[in-house]
Amino acid sequence: xxxxxxxxxxxxxxxxxxxxxxxxxxxxxxxxxxxxxxxxxxxxxxxxxxxxxxxxxxxxxxxxxxxxxxxxxxxxxxxxxxxxxxxxxxxxxxxxxxxxxxxxxxxxxxxxxxxxxxxxxxxxxxxxxxxxxxxxxxxxxxxxxxxxxxxxxxxxxxxxxxxxxxxxxxxxxxxxxxxxxxxxxxxxxxxxxxxxxxxxxxxxxxxxxxxxxxxxxxxxxxxxxxxxxxxxxxxxxxxxxxxxxxxxxxxxxxxxxxxxxxxxxxxxxxxxxxxxxxxxxxxxxxxxxxxxxxxxxxxxxxxxxxxxxxxxxxxxxxxxxxxxxxxxxxxxxxxxxxxxxxxxxxxxxxxxxxxxxxxxxxxxxxxxxxx
DNA sequence: GCCACCGGTGGC
DNA sequence: GCCACCGGTGGC
Numbered sequence: 001x002x003x004x005x006x007x008x009x010x011x012x013x014x015x016x017x018x019x020x021x022x023x024x025x026x027x028x029x030x031x032x033x034x035x036x037x038x039x040x041x042x043x044x045x046x047x048x049x050x051x052x053x054x055x056x057x058x059x060x061x062x063x064x065x066x067x068x069x070x071x072x073x074x075x076x077x078x079x080x081x082x083x084x085x086x087x088x089x090x091x092x093x094x095x096x097x098x099x100x101x102x103x104x105x106x107x108x109x110x111x112x113x114x115x116x117x118x119x120x121x122x123x124x125x126x127x128x129x130x131x132x133x134x135x136x137x138x139x140x141x142x143x144x145x146x147x148x149x150x151x152x153x154x155x156x157x158x159x160x161x162x163x164x165x166x167x168x169x170x171x172x173x174x175x176x177x178x179x180x181x182x183x184x185x186x187x188x189x190x191x192x193x194x195x196x197x198x199x200x201x202x203x204x205x206x207x208x209x210x211x212x213x214x215x216x217x218x219x220x221x222x223x224x225x226x227x228x229x230x231x232x233x234x235x236x237x238x239x240x241x242x243x244x245x246x247x248x249x250x251x252x253x254x255x256x257x258x259x260x261x262x263x264x265x266x267x268x269x270x271x272x273x274x275x276x277x278x279x280x281x282x283x284x285x286x287x288x289x290x291x292x293x294x295x296x297x298x299x300x301x302x303x304x305x306x307x308x309x310x311x312x313x314x315x316x317x318x319x320x321x322x323x324x325x326x327x328x329x330x331x332x333x334x335x336x337x338x339x340x341x342x343x344x345x346x347x348x349x350x351x352x353x354x355x356x357x358x359x360x361x362x363x364x365x366x367x368x369x370x371x
Numbered sequence: 372g373c374c375a376c377c378g379g380t381g382g383c
Numbered sequence: 384g385c386c387a388c389c390g391g392t393g394g395c
Contacts, residue, residue: 289377294386296376306374309388333387 208288210269214260218243222258233277233284240273267343269295269336279326286336292347295335309333 213232214223224246226232235244246254262268267288278284283300299307301323307313313331317323 287376291377293377297387311388335386 208290210286212260212266215239215244217246217254219245220254222246222254222256223260223262224249224252225259229284230277233275236271236273236275237277262342264342264344267292268339270339271336272334275332275334276327276330279323279330281323282326282331288338292338292340292343294338297333297335299331307331 210229213226213229215226215232215235216223224244226235226249235248246252246256260266269286269288278299281302285298285300285306286295287298288295296308299313301307301316301320305316307316310328310331310333314328317326317328
């Protein structure tokens with residue numbers, strides 16, 4: 001589970017080759033096991049050597065990053081919630097204030113003066129989604145001096161916890177068809193421009209709350225990001241009788257690339273199907289323990305009080321009769337299963353099973369005894 | 372003093 | 384063995 005891995009980058013080079021630059025100093029955890037998904041999932045060949053990176057500004061010139069800052073993982077677009085401008089402009093928007101990285105400059109220079117003509121249609125629109133379901137980068141359908149341009153989006157990597165239904169079934173099987181993701185505290189704060197606000201004592205540590213909700217399509221098994229916890233809970237509560245499919249998302253079909261892949265770039269937790277929707281006025285909160293051993297479920301009352309068990313809920317309702325309409329049965333403290341194979345290698349699980357990667361990538365040191 | 376977090380356990 | 388539940392406590 002990663003909170004932020006702000007310095008990891010992916011750069012699309014001259015030949016459309018993906019260059020990974022894993023951070024040395026990234027915050028906890030997945031760094032060496034993170035498997036980045038390529039931002040160009042199917043169109044890389046068709047983009048071929050005309051693919052060039054450009055660094056672009058957002059509309060307000062607020063956030064600017066060089067091409068080297070481009071990386072995936074799902075936070076907010078440098079263009080704000082609606083992504084970069086597309087198709088409307090004949091040339092990239094304002095030049096970047098930050099100097100382009102040397103490598104990119106060289107690429108741009110190389111292209112200049114080369115006359116390239118090609119009648120072929122522009123490649124299909126490329127994008128991947130952040131955990132809000134918004135595009136993380138865009139392929140601009142702009143040809144400039146023979147180049148097609150990719151608008152890069154710098155994002156940080158919030159912790160993403162996914163939840164799916166159908167307990168006990170494995171990814172890729174017919175019935176294992178649903179997982180979910182939500183924006184985490186950190187992201188919400190940044191979106192609201194309050195990142196500098198110190199976290200209130202009561203707040204759960206960012207990065208250990210559910211960040212992204214996703215559901216797996218019953219037909220094609222691709223994972224679809226679900227935009228809100230409420231929507232997720234709605235799907236989850238009915239998934240047994242009404243399986244989730246891609247077409248339940250607006251303007252999405254099984255033909256579209258998956259929003260998310262099940263891999264260790266995020267910590268996944270698997271929810272049980274059929275858990276009732278959270279009663280109105282309450283919020284259901286899942287918190288991952290630091291050692292990744294399990295999650296804890298809380299219901300948060302409208303006044304912000306945390307309820308830790310059904311008994312606490314019962315006594316709360318008893319002393320607050322205005323909530324007597326909330327059925328006790330709709331409070332479920334069932335916790336999702338933490339998928340160990342998606343936990344960071346250094347997570348202190350009760351019985352860690354080192355993977356081959358772990359062994360090959362770092363030497364094994366004897367564990368110091370505690371206390 | 373409060374509360375986020377964790378550990379332990381009883382019941383299934 | 385799992386998990387719902389809750390007591391304890393360390394840090395703020």
